[in-house]
Amino acid sequence: MTDNTATSSPLSSSYTIAKFGGTSVADFASMEKCADIILDKKSTRVVVLSASSGITNLLIELAAGVEVAERKALLNKVRNIEYGIINKLANSEIISQEIDRLLENIEMLSEAAALATSDALTDELVSHGELMSTLLFVELLREKGVPADWFDVRKIMKTNDLFCRAEPDMIQLTELTQSLVQPRLEKSVIVTQGFIGQEPKGRTTTLGRGGSDYTAALIGEALGVSRVDIWTDVPGIYSTDPRIVPDAQRIDQIAFDEAAEMATFGAKILHPATLLPAVRSGIPVFVGSSKAPEQGGTLVCAQTDNPPVFRAIALRRKQTLLTLHSMKMLHARGFLAEIFTILSRHHISVDVITTSEVSIALTLDTTGITNSSSSLLTNALLTELSSLCRVEVEENLALVAVIGNDLSQTSGLGAKIFSALEHYNVRMISHGASPHNLCLLVNGDDADNIVRRLHSKLF
Numbered sequence: 001m002t003d004n005t006a007t008s009s010p011l012s013s014s015y016t017i018a019k020f021g022g023t024s025v026a027d028f029a030s031m032e033k034c035a036d037i038i039l040d041k042k043s044t045r046v047v048v049l050s051a052s053s054g055i056t057n058l059l060i061e062l063a064a065g066v067e068v069a070e071r072k073a074l075l076n077k078v079r080n081i082e083y084g085i086i087n088k089l090a091n092s093e094i095i096s097q098e099i100d101r102l103l104e105n106i107e108m109l110s111e112a113a114a115l116a117t118s119d120a121l122t123d124e125l126v127s128h129g130e131l132m133s134t135l136l137f138v139e140l141l142r143e144k145g146v147p148a149d150w151f152d153v154r155k156i157m158k159t160n161d162l163f164c165r166a167e168p169d170m171i172q173l174t175e176l177t178q179s180l181v182q183p184r185l186e187k188s189v190i191v192t193q194g195f196i197g198q199e200p201k202g203r204t205t206t207l208g209r210g211g212s213d214y215t216a217a218l219i220g221e222a223l224g225v226s227r228v229d230i231w232t233d234v235p236g237i238y239s240t241d242p243r244i245v246p247d248a249q250r251i252d253q254i255a256f257d258e259a260a261e262m263a264t265f266g267a268k269i270l271h272p273a274t275l276l277p278a279v280r281s282g283i284p285v286f287v288g289s290s291k292a293p294e295q296g297g298t299l300v301c302a303q304t305d306n307p308p309v310f311r312a313i314a315l316r317r318k319q320t321l322l323t324l325h326s327m328k329m330l331h332a333r334g335f336l337a338e339i340f341t342i343l344s345r346h347h348i349s350v351d352v353i354t355t356s357e358v359s360i361a362l363t364l365d366t367t368g369i370t371n372s373s374s375s376l377l378t379n380a381l382l383t384e385l386s387s388l389c390r391v392e393v394e395e396n397l398a399l400v401a402v403i404g405n406d407l408s409q410t411s412g413l414g415a416k417i418f419s420a421l422e423h424y425n426v427r428m429i430s431h432g433a434s435p436h437n438l439c440l441l442v443n444g445d446d447a448d449n450i451v452r453r454l455h456s457k458l459f
């Protein structure tokens with residue numbers, strides 16, 4: 001986010017905001033479940049939606065520029081998902097015209113992408129997923145008797161022009177939300193798009209993959225809501241990804257800093273930046289399943305009683321390791337500063353870092369960006385780094401993080417963790433900077449097994 005702080009006052013403290021993810025709005029039946037949640041929880045006045053499941057990936061493929069036959073096949077898939085929902089609405093005439101107009105735009109932008117692709121074009125194209133899901137959901141809510149209004153989030157979510165990973169301007173968001181959204185909440189439920197924004201010249205941007213959680217948390221903060229509800233496809237945050245470990249345990253309450261650490265280190269259930277606004281403003285975040293709201297979920301709040309030593313294991317795939325060697329580092333000053341200045345100029349944030357006398361190893365996260373994952377390591381960056389030192393790049397690595405409390409003060413931790421990993425190569429270890437994590441960089445193909453072994457050892 002750009003360097004500014006919100007000046008919000010808690011205006012709407014009796015209201016809550018709800019975000020429904022891609023699987024929650026995947027089809028008509030799933031959308032109905034979301035509508036039932038809104039009908040049930042009258043405090044929900046703002047709703048933030050993702051694109052229907054699968055749509056963002058299809059649009060990203062189209063934005064990469066594909067030849068005509070594949071383009072038609074992809075466009076058909078997009079159309080079928082949208083029409084699967086339209087065909088079940090009672091009054092589909094007007095809404096189908098609006099969706100047709102957006103589908104035509106998608107086709108036109110895809111043709112343009114086949115000629116020349118760009119990050120700006122990618123964001124423009126991809127934003128159509130959220131524009132369509134929100135239009136359809138407003139119609140469905142109205143059919144269920146909920147007074148709902150569609151709202152274009154680009155009127156309030158002003159960002160910089162870092163396409164595919166844009167950073168919101170919180171001061172503008174706060175002012176615009178309070179003037180354009182707040183006054184309407186008494187009369188209707190406002191339905192808006194997650195993930196997308198608008199840069200100063202008026203072009204559409206995106207906040208990076210999974211960014212709808214972040215949108216909801218930011219708007220929630222701007223409105224001073226009493227809770228942010230993240231509705232997804234699992235009934236809460238678990239001790240690890242239940243897709244990898246089916247008997248992972250649900251966490252009923254977790255502190256902001258532990259959950260933020262989980263999200264940062266790859267627990268896909270929350271976008272890594274989601275908890276920043278919540279922490280800043282002390283707004284609790286609830287995570288539950290839109291398919292089974294009766295199962296409850298996880299409450300993320302400022303503090304919990306008796307936080308355990310081991311809380312969770314997170315996994316982040318697609319990690320890139322850069323190793324920089326230079327004899328200039330030997331007894332030298334200022335070398336690290338030079339490296340980090342270059343990385344910062346290229347908008348690269350470094351995750352995990354280790355140093356030796358003449359080398360630095362650092363990992364870059366490439367999972368969150370809307371366009372292709374390789375675009376962080378541009379030729380310009382590599383050329384600049386190579387003028388200072390020898391650069392090695394390793395890909396297909398994964399970061400496994402053990403998340404917990406007082407880890408840096410816990411004796412026997414290393415023995416416990418490494419005894420579970422005796423058959424695996426650990427490429428890099430980071431421990432001690434935060435009391436909440438110990439990170440291991442491992443071969444991408446070993447990652448799932450390592451998570452399973454650690455989970456059975458620690459939980």
Ligand code: ADP
Pocket residue numbers: 020021022023024050210231232233234236237238239240241242243266267268269270312
């Ligand atoms: P949405 O589309 O609703 O945003 P996501 O797919 O982004 O949903 O996030 C939900 C998924 O996060 C779950 O299906 C699960 O596989 C994954 N996940 C990863 N880590 C965890 C965890 N610790 N607890 C629960 N789910 C997790």
Ligand code: ASP
Pocket residue numbers: 021022050051056057129194195208209210211212213
């Ligand atoms: N639709 C976007 C994505 O798939 C944003 C989101 O779902 O949060 O990444």
Ligand code: MG
Pocket residue numbers: 021210213268269270271
């Ligand atoms: Mg998500």
